[in-house]
Amino acid sequence: MITFAIDPGTLAEDSQYAAKRAAKGEGPGLASRFRADEPIDDVDLATLLLSADVATDELWEIARASRPAGVPKVETFSPLYFTNECDGECKMCGMRRENRALKRETVDAATICDQLDVLYRRGIRGVAVLAGEYRLGPQRDAMLARAAEAMRDAFERGFAHVLINVGSLEAQEYDRFLAGIPRSPDCVISPQITMCTFQETYHPRIYSKFMGSRPDNPRSDFDRRLVNFDRAVDAGLRSANPGILLGLNSDIGYELLALCAHVRHLEARGMQVYISLPRLRKASGAEHFAGLSDDDLVRMVSLLTARFPAAKVVISTREAPEIQRRLLPILGVLTAGSPGVAPYGEADARFEIEASQFEVADQRPLEVILGECLASGAIIDGYEPAEKMSPAVSAT
Numbered sequence: 085m086i087t088f089a090i091d092p093g094t095l096a097e098d099s100q101y102a103a104k105r106a107a108k109g110e111g112p113g114l115a116s117r118f119r120a121d122e123p124i125d126d127v128d129l130a131t132l133l134l135s136a137d138v139a140t141d142e143l144w145e146i147a148r149a150s151r152p153a154g155v156p157k158v159e160t161f162s163p164l165y166f167t168n169e170c171d172g173e174c175k176m177c178g179m180r181r182e183n184r185a186l187k188r189e190t191v192d193a194a195t196i197c198d199q200l201d202v203l204y205r206r207g208i209r210g211v212a213v214l215a216g217e218y219r220l221g222p223q224r225d226a227m228l229a230r231a232a233e234a235m236r237d238a239f240e241r242g243f244a245h246v247l248i249n250v251g252s253l254e255a256q257e258y259d260r261f262l263a264g265i266p267r268s269p270d271c272v273i274s275p276q277i278t279m280c281t282f283q284e285t286y287h288p289r290i291y292s293k294f295m296g297s298r299p300d301n302p303r304s305d306f307d308r309r310l311v312n313f314d315r316a317v318d319a320g321l322r323s324a325n326p327g328i329l330l331g332l333n334s335d336i337g338y339e340l341l342a343l344c345a346h347v348r349h350l351e352a353r354g355m356q357v358y359i360s361l362p363r364l365r366k367a368s369g370a371e372h373f374a375g376l377s378d379d380d381l382v383r384m385v386s387l388l389t390a391r392f393p394a395a396k397v398v399i400s401t402r403e404a405p406e407i408q409r410r411l412l413p414i415l416g417v418l419t420a421g422s423p424g425v426a427p428y429g430e431a432d433a434r435f436e437i438e439a440s441q442f443e444v445a446d447q448r449p450l451e452v453i454l455g456e457c458l459a460s461g462a463i464i465d466g467y468e469p470a471e472k473m474s475p476a477v478s479a480t
């Protein structure tokens with residue numbers, strides 16, 4: 085099986101071509117074709133993204149029509165960071181190694197279990213286990229072992245979906261990470277484990293600008309990260325979460341084209357794909373780079389939702405309530421929670437930016453956020469509100 089690769093020169097040319105077509109007014113005709121379910125290609129999609137004469141609401145409507153009929157149905161999970169230590173040097177991230185302003189914290193396995201128990205009591209049934217990325221050596225081995233233990237602890241407690249966001253892994257690291265996890269006869273991992281590695285930008289030069297280029301920086305290797313999901317498939321995983329950090333590259337047509345190619349590749353390899361579209365946010369000790377406008381975010385989400393009906397677009401509560409509400413009917417996943425380290429209490433969470441990866445816009449308790457979605461008629465997979473739980477679970 086061929087591993088994923090991109091040709092940055094071709095992507096840049098295709099994005100420029102899409103911009104020219106948008107300027108010539110080809111957008112409305114493409115929107116009509118898209119709405120009528122006629123075939124369009126990725127360059128057509130980028131043209132729609134860049135077409136000022138195609139209203140964002142029209143793209144939203146096309147996306148809505150592509151979703152199952154009836155009330156919005158989304159999935160949820162909550163992030164759980166067990167450390168904010170990292171050997172990466174990503175300029176936009178509060179956890180970067182050189183950031184002296186960040187208050188460093190790492191919690192032990194018992195605290196992770198307590199946090200899983202708290203999330204479970206609060207009704208959450210999907211959890212993303214997060215850490216930094218580490219140079220080869222004992223700290224990397226220890227952090228990966230702790231993440232693997234957290235994953236096992238989550239499944240033991242009844243979580244249905246565990247996402248792993250600890251950087252890209254080598255083949256032998258996958259084998260250790262997944263040792264003992266049940267597999268089907270064809271060696272595919274049975275519980276739902278999703279590997280998360282956002283490329284952030286598919287443009288190698290911009291990637292180096294933000295993620296660095298020193299060989300001892302574990303995050304600096306663009307190509308190694310790009311094929312992480314291929315190693316994950318080979319290791320037996322069938323769920324992947326790529327993503328772009330909107331705001332790093334102003335050429336959003338380029339990023340859309342690259343992401344489409346990546347999603348298509350992963351689906352061809354048999355993966356369920358979760359597409360994350362976080363916007364750049366303020367972070368401890370980092371320059372505040374501008375993100376993307378609300379409108380452009382809605383256009384991106386709409387186009388990807390309509391283009392890949394089997395994939396799930398993920399938006400987090402790093403977004404404010406108004407934009408969550410606007411996107412909910414076309415989303416696959418809305419995540420609620422904090423990027424702080426072991427931040428959860430029985431009814432709240434800590435959100436200090438001086439100890440977190442980035443700033444979160446919506447700091448309401450997750451029950452309020454998800455409760456609002458339920459009250460609007462949405463169905464949420466991965467959340468069991470307290471009043472619906474069995475008395476035995478509520479009381480533990």
Ligand code: SF4
Nearest residue numbers: 170172174177179180
């Ligand atoms: S983005 Fe990830 S790898 Fe980079 S500094 Fe932040 S936590 Fe580390």
